[in-house]
Amino acid sequence: MSYSVKEVFYSLQGEGFHSGRPAIFCRLTQCNLWTGREQDRAKAICQFCDTDFIGTDGQNGGKFADAAALSKHLLNFWPDKNVVPFVVLTGGEPLLQVDQALIDTLHEFGFEIAIETNGTKQAPQQIDWICVSPKANAPLLLDHGNELKLVYPQAELLPEKVADLPFEHFYLQPMDDADPQIQTANIRAAVEYCLAHPQWQLSLQTHKLLGID
Ligand SMILES: C[S@@+](CC[C@H](N)C(=O)[O-])C[C@H]1O[C@@H](n2cnc3c(N)ncnc32)[C@H](O)[C@@H]1O
Ligand SMILES: Nc1nc2[nH]cc(C(=O)O)c2c(=O)[nH]1
Ligand code: SF4
């Protein structure tokens, strides 16, 4: 199968458990919870998305004929042959495209693989690190993994609803908002919730604070 990729870049994982870790980001095109068009945002299931995932026109993006072609492309961005390359599959919703062939081939190329998913699709086997970020009013089919990262607040998805799922780590990530007052309120609310419910840790989008990709 072929893979449509919006962009590929080398940066530090900005969020969650692996914050600060160098990684190659592979942003796959398309999502099942929003078209990605601004005019459709208000009627989308997921309305707070901060990402452009349409098309293949981003930095180092493109269409790749098979898993080997994409794996080879990704490996070009890793700077040190003596360190295991770490790739974060994201999107859009990566599980619309990521299949067993891609996971197996990335492993053959030596990658450690992480994924950022909305949890509405089952994942192939052997992904090394699964981060699920559930969305209100979307079915949660992939309800286990390494980290659960809830964007907060979502009025219709309280942390209590997902707190007992089998994940190793639980993060609240303040919802980024263009309005600085709302942004500040979201950060405060997330901090307060973590303090009152210490099962949860705060995840800040540190790449935005640093001004990097
Ligand atoms: C753009 S999504 C792509 C992966 C997948 N579709 C998902 O939702 O998990 C990457 C991460 O950014 C988070 N995110 C998206 N918009 C956000 C926002 N406005 N504020 C904070 N986190 C956001 C998502 O919840 C997810 O954890
Ligand atoms: N640096 C950096 N870290 C990230 N972690 C998750 C991201 C995403 O968009 O999925 C992301 C991203 O876009 N940039
Ligand atoms: S599910 Fe993920 S990629 Fe899709 S619209 Fe929501 S945050 Fe964006």
Ligand SMILES: [Mg+2]
């Ligand atoms: Mg992002």
